[in-house]
Amino acid sequence: MPGQYDPVSTEEPTYPPTSPGGGGALALGASPRHSLDSVGSGSDLVYRDIAEEDPFEEKSGFRDEEQDEEPGFVVEPRRLRPRKRSRKILAVLIFIVAGAAAIGVLAASGYSAPSFAVKSGNRHITMDHVFNGTFSPHFQSHQWVAQADDGTYSEIDPEGNIILHNVLNNDSILLVASSDVVDPRSGNRMEWDWWRLSADMEYVMFRTDYRKQWRHSSHGNYWVHRLSDKATFPVHEPSPADVMPSVTHASWSPVSHAIAYVSNNDLYVLTAAQLAAARPRAIRVTHDGSSVVFNGVPDWVYEEEVFSTDYAMWWSPNAEEVAYLRSNESEVPEFKLQYYNPSSDAFSVNPYPTEVDMRYPKPGTAMPRVTVHTFSLASYAETGAVGSKRDLHWDGELAVTDRIITEVAWVADDGLMIKEIDRAARSGKVVVFTAGKSEGTVVRTLGKDGEEGDDGWIDHGQDVIPVKSGVGGYVDIVPNDGYDHIALFSPITATEPIWLSSGEWEVASISGIDHEKGIVYFVAANPSIDRHLYSVALPTKDNLQDFTPEPIALTDTSQPGYYDAFFSPQAGFYGLAYRGPNVPWQRLVQTGEDGINIMLEDNAELNATLAEFHRPIETRSTLQTDEYELNMIEILPPNIDTSGRKKYPLLIQVYGGPYSQMVSNAFKRDWHSFLACEQKYVIVRIDGRGTGFKGRALRNPIRDDLGHWEVEDQLALARELIKRKYIDRQRVGIWGWSYGGYMTLKTLEAGHDLFTLGMAVAPVTDWRYYDSIYTERYMNTPEANPDGYVRSAVNNVTNFAGIDLLLAHGTGDDNVHFANMASLVDKLTQDQVRGWRMRMFTDSSHSIMTRGANRELYEWMTSYLEEKWGHGGNIQH
Incomplete structure (x- = not known):
């Protein structure tokens, strides 16, 4: 998207990125550059597409366990792109430490209110004040830990130790001592920039040698640290110090401690049993990865315009299967980016420009040919490679030359959903696959003759979240009489929605689901320049036939307000960030009437x-x-x-x-x-x-x-x-x-x-x-x-x-x-x-x-x- 913003780095490296192929060796000094900054959904400027550059935008995002946002103060100008919502229950509470100076105190606070003067001080604003964060609100940065009890979050102390804190009982434990994580290559303490805990809390995965590629993608060496004996070993053969790492994404399974990762654009799976071996050896799921064929990771245009992530693989909830996208961009025209100075010194001389080849489809030209596949760990254990992979198809499937896969999501342990639209975004389908079948069932129609019902385009986001209790199914954000609202599809093969919200206002994002209590939490633009937090009960089997949704506002809708909420994995707690119109503040809240409600930051100093x-x-x-x-x-x-x-x-x-x-x-x-x-x-x-x-x-x-x-x-x-x-x-x-x-x-x-x-x-x-x-x-x-x-x-x-x-x-x-x-x-x-x-x-x-x-x-x-x-x-x- 030229220009909405997904959070990013404050600095742009002075070297060219690697080729999207991701497999070639590149000298360390020519690491991939940082991607463009994007604007977070909690910001004033919400660019769903090409986003304007705003170096003063306050970061309003969070990281989940598969999407890393780099805290920083510059936001990107890119988004000529569709809205990108997080598709899963947000597993992370990140009260991003806002770097940018955020735009001023509101003098008028009504939706259509008249202006009135605000008393000013006498000091002049300078450009230094604009750029050095003088007017930046501060927020604490924490990450919910899905694997521990609900309400547990992590913190990295000044020594680099990883500490887990529980909100409810105020307990803290040392998860990993930084001195225990030793780089096998050097014998020294490992210098890592990213970590993830396995679902069974037995292992921690670390990343080193980080090299940014495009907006979301990067390269790195990945390591596993076993907590029981403090052993540390590579997920994949690490690259030498002067060679670009080959791994571009790695993620834990949602159960146990298997790992799916991509190296040189091929998908690998390291099972829990293999990980326990003395010398782990992964299953190579695909064998055709190259500079133009991508398995499990997106190519440039899918990363930029469709998924807004560095991955295109999805574990099933029971960790028995991995779905993945295969992209073939061999027919996409090549574009050459030239970089004149691969250093941080403007006086450095590079006699010949460095060229980076990328495949960039322009209007009317060939696009990547994408297909969706699954790999079954259970089938592989029984029969080996034969029969462990499925190629997914459905009736009326669009030609690969004329389609975009906009979303892939597991909606049950054995239920996979795929959204397909044509390249003009005028028509599309939602397809569901059940019980390991390769042929899917079309359950929903998109476009003028479907859910949109008008001559506009089909918006696409990553909105689908499975409902794991009660009537089951999944929730999605769907047009309802011309406004985006939350729809429940139950069962997963349902063709008609059960509406959880309606009216002449729009849902901005689904924040979380409390499956035990049957409550969905969401943020709405109601009115359009506000963001308020709401909850709505899911229907039960008893009231399903006569269900009437009754959303409840959890923030004060009588006053103008712009809020973000970052829920714990089981939605028992959330970080509530008030972002305006007055000076922002941040609270930690427990759901329910008598839960804790603690002020974390009031930004009194900024006031x-x-x-x-x-x-x-x-x-x-x-x-x-x-x-x-x-x-x-x-x-x-x-x-x-x-x-x-x-x-x-x-x-x-x-x-x-x-x-x-x-x-x-x-x-x-x-x-x-x-x-x-x-x-x-x-x-x-x-x-x-x-x-x-x-x-x-x-x-x-x-x-x-x-x-x-x-x-x-x-x-x-x-x-x-x-x-x-x-x-x-x-x-x-x-x-x-x-x-x-x-x-x-x-x-x-x-x-x-x-x-x-x-x-x-x-x-x-x-x-x-x-x-x-x-x-x-x-x-x-x-x-x-x-x-x-x-x-x-x-x-x-x-x-x-x-x-x-x-x-x-x-x-x-x-x-x-x-x-x-x-x-x-x-x-x-x-x-x-x-x-x-x-x-x-x-x-x-x-x-x-x-x-x-x-x-x-x-x-x-x-x-x-x-x-x-x-x-x-x-x-x-």
């Missing part, structure tokens, strides 16, 4: 800090365009004079991608707060047509026509705002990153008479340059929609003449390729449009981080605004 500084005035309201009510937020200079005696520049910040959200009640203070307080600019954002959390009717109009209705809404906003007496009509600008950069250029193209300035960072300039899975979801193929592709491109560049235009792009952008910027510059040159200013950032990816590039980019944009606009608040004579 005191905020009182010292200038503070912007923030108002949230709505703008009516056509029949749509659009959420907007204004960030105003403190003590703004609205009489018209003083004039203020207007800068619209835009993202606007499908299913994204920029306007919310989350607390945030960042670069825009600096511009409002110190430069005296008026900053405004609006979520127009196509954006998320207000129902499909608001999202669907942009189908087959990107860059039209979203732009019309930005123009309507500008026309409305320049009517205000205090806005300087000679200083009206717009800026954005990724999809926001695209929106900036399309808005300037259409509204050149309204705007005098624009800044576009890492923009898409023609959708034929972007990846097929994302683009075709909204635009269909170029063959089916040729006029739409031409219309959506940035073509009328002569309209940029007379506009102050700033452009920026990283040359190492694996997501929105530099070709987008090169094409735009070519058009500007051919049409002799002058006066624009452009910088390319050497080797930087979509997040523009390499060798200090991120801070430099913001400093450059700030100086550009000062040069062109100066300060606001000027008295007019």
Whole structure:
């Protein structure tokens, strides 16, 4: 996705990534670079697709045992992508230590409330304050331990020991002493960066020699540490110190202590019995892994646009089978990324660029051919390799050239569910496999003639969670009269849902299930700019026929609020993070009426800090365009004079991608707060047509026509705002990153008479340059929609003449390729449009981080605004 955000690293390495093949040796100094940052679902900016770069975004995620988020303060700009929800009961409580400065205290706290002034301190905000975390809320970081009693979480102490704490009885035990984990290669203490405990709590798996590849994927050497005798040995033959590790993912079985892992794109399984042997030797499940064939891990486009993970394998709940995706991208066109300097020193000389080959499907071209398979450990034990693998098929299965597998999930010990859609995301099926069968049953239909019931696209997330008690089945997030809600399908072969929620609001995520009590916990955008926590009881066998859902709010819905909740594995406890509109706080809560409720962080120090500084005035309201009510937020200079005696520049910040959200009640203070307080600019954002959390009717109009209705809404906003007496009509600008950069250029193209300035960072300039899975979801193929592709491109560049235009792009952008910027510059040159200013950032990816590039980019944009606009608040004579 160009640009929603899934959490990421604060730094971008200065070396190129490995080839997606993952099997080649690479010198240690040429490790794969960090992936693009993405925005977490608890953030103000929820980019479901291409996400705008926001280096000040507070991390609002958690790690589960198969998805590692790197704590950091930069969020990625990527998501031109669909919503990605965690599919399993969230096994981790991570109160992420927020690194980024989050956007400011809200001056207006109502959904459509009028503005009011907030008392500010006297200290000025500087760019150092913006970047050094002065305004960052703090959250404790803990991880629930699914294998222990519910309410147990882990902590790593300063010496590197792993400690387990139980919330209920306040007990603590030492799980692993760091001195006991010895690297067999050196005899020294192991330097690991990741760990996981086996289901039976007999072993701990560690990762060393971590090398990042793309956004989620990485390489590493994996080790098993046996707690009984403190022996440590490799899961797979470790690589030499100067060679890239071959293993790209490893995970414990949900029962006992088997391991499934991928090396050189082949799937291996190490059974519990094998692990107990003196020299463990794994079962090699597949034998065709290569640079173009992937087993158990996604290729680039599936990692980026579909699963948002580094794995494509799934253990059955009873650990008897492993399902896995096989991707063959041999027919996908090859794209070469060039890196000019594989070091951290800008003065280093690399006479020849390093080239990284990747397969990148663009609209209308061949996509990866994907199939789903299972491997049975029980069958292998009885018959060996013969008969232990199943190739899965179903009636009406789409051709492998024209389909996307959007989700694979176990919904019972012997029940597997697969979702398949066509490449245009217009039709699809949900298929269930039972009792070890290779032929599945189609149980649900997706698209206009199915669950969506309209002409929009099929959204896909990782939402399915099995229900392990009561009536059984599974829950999923499904459109209900045009709004995303929770549906129970019971039994797993059910074709019709039992609705657990409904109404003109949307469920953002399923947070957890208490299977013993029969309660589902979820977070809802109700209203759309809030996030509140709810619970709803599952039906029982006694009331199934006349069941009426009654969701209960667990947070105060009478007040604006933006909450995250991270539930323990059995949903007996949760970490509740309040993220706005006021200063964030964090509590540890036990479910039930008389459970514990402990304040973990109140951020009192941040409260005191905020009182010292200038503070912007923030108002949230709505703008009516056509029949749509659009959420907007204004960030105003403190003590703004609205009489018209003083004039203020207007800068619209835009993202606007499908299913994204920029306007919310989350607390945030960042670069825009600096511009409002110190430069005296008026900053405004609006979520127009196509954006998320207000129902499909608001999202669907942009189908087959990107860059039209979203732009019309930005123009309507500008026309409305320049009517205000205090806005300087000679200083009206717009800026954005990724999809926001695209929106900036399309808005300037259409509204050149309204705007005098624009800044576009890492923009898409023609959708034929972007990846097929994302683009075709909204635009269909170029063959089916040729006029739409031409219309959506940035073509009328002569309209940029007379506009102050700033452009920026990283040359190492694996997501929105530099070709987008090169094409735009070519058009500007051919049409002799002058006066624009452009910088390319050497080797930087979509997040523009390499060798200090991120801070430099913001400093450059700030100086550009000062040069062109100066300060606001000027008295007019």
